Amino acid sequence: MRFKAKLAMEHVQLLHNMVGPISRLTSGGGGSLADSGVSGGPLLGGSSSHYPSAFGSGGTVMHLDPEHVRISTRGGSGSNGGTSGSDGDGIACFAELATCNGIFLEHRIESASDNIIVFEIDLAQLRLALQSVLFSNGSFGSKGGRRSVAQSALHNSGDARDSSALAALPALVTYVVVMKLAKRGGFPCLCLDASCSGGSIDVHHAIPVRIMRAAEMQYHLPPRIDLPDVQLELPAERPLRPVVERLRTISPQIFLEGSMAGELTLRIDGDGASIRIFYSKLIPRFEDCKTSAEENNNGDNEPARCTIKVDSKKLHACLQWQATMARSVSSAVLCMVENEMLVLHIMLNPGDVGFFTYYVPVHFLSPDQID
Structure with a gap:
């Protein structure tokens, strides 16, 4: 099983903007390994016995194949720190993104199940990882005040004008973002590695995932409904x-x-x-x-x-x-x-x-x- 893809910064921005609202349906904080009750985790030198709980039951399943990335989320499923009866309780959300000429510059997906990979992930952690990559990109060239623009855009993401400010940031520096599946501390993770052309700053995130059988995706498809009135x-x-x-x-x-x-x-x-x-x-x-x-x-x-x-x-x-x-x-x-x-x-x-x-x-x- 292998997945590796390269993203441009505008792809990271689009993915972050889409994942953000969807991740809040699952009612959990999912902020970090520490927020998940993991004392450091293997990546931080902590105990590995608690590491699988980092992704909890975030209610989000990702389906990868050579043509598409699909995300299936059910709200109120009690992700880390979540409670029942949240605003998103009962809501289902299904997203589909094209890989070729879509959100990836280049990608490679291989598996024994017809090149299909399915895993469960805490979408809130993915949102924070993407946000961290965007923030790091905006921190370059900060002498002229560009850093303050990036920080304002991230901390005030509720304003549509801030998204346009972040969209202009890729011009500051050539940035390469790689998304891949890999093992960290013996556990499968979705990793985001970002680095700039000058090599001055590298950003690495590892989000714990639970690998699923490809056939299990049938339980996470959009609901069947009648034709709309x-x-x-x-x-x-x-x-x-x-x-x-x-x-x-x-x-x-x-x-x-x-x-x-x-x-x-x-x-x-x-x-x-x-x-x-x-x-x-x-x-x-x-x-x-x-x-x-x-x-x-x-x-x-x-x-x-x-x-x-x-x-x-x-x-x-x-x-x-x-x-x-x-x-x-x-x-x-x-x-x-x-x-x-x-x-x-x-x-x-x-x-x-x-x-x-x-x-x-x-x-x-x-x-x-x-x-």
Whole structure:
């Protein structure tokens, strides 16, 4: 079994921006080996008997093959330090990234299982490792104040403008980042090794993983759902996240009412008050939808509609990407399946790089509640 890939700094940035929001679904800190209850770990000269607990049960599985990298995460699975009932509890997220002409400059994947490698990893630790690589890259050429720009971008990653600041950092120095599977202290790890052209600084991270059989990936595939009743492309210039962030402080649940006429309403009902937020002129998407474009444009038929009820914290959790990587997204489609699922499908920019999709459980609504 062998995996080794070389990444450019913009690939590291894209991976970090995508992994960040997804890693928070698993409700754990997963910050470091020390945070995981490992006293130093073999890499730091500690006891190896506790080292396997470093990745805990992070709820994240990575699938590698020569064409794609796939990441499957289930929220609230109790990763290190996590608790049940988190914001991401019950949410599933599935990401797929292209390897060739995607996130790798070059790569090599070999295994006895048709060159497929599957392992479990703590995604929070991967996020911190990627962040460390980005931070180290920004620390070069600090005499003119460039270091402060990098630090500001990393510590204020909630601002989309900071991502653009980091995107400009690769020009400071030629940086090589290598990702590979290797053993450290006798345990399998996903390693990130970064070095600059001058050789002044090297960064090394080893994230413990649990190697799985390739056949086990079948238990970590996206859930099967019915065709959506309503599909709407979300407007990039009118993000939902700030609205949902305010609504979740008022009500634990939000009603979403969508129409294939390009309309979306967010509604909360409280004691003596009701709030509605309207989005109009959205683009209906008819691909893989219950309603075809011909049926929708038929003047004799009303546009298809759907109402779902979702936990406001869960909806907010799957919109965090809008804060850090809006410029890296080409489109985002909201799919509503009545009394079954809310799906948010995000395509990266350019479109052939990949996508990630959130699957959010919804509350059952009786016919009188829908009307």
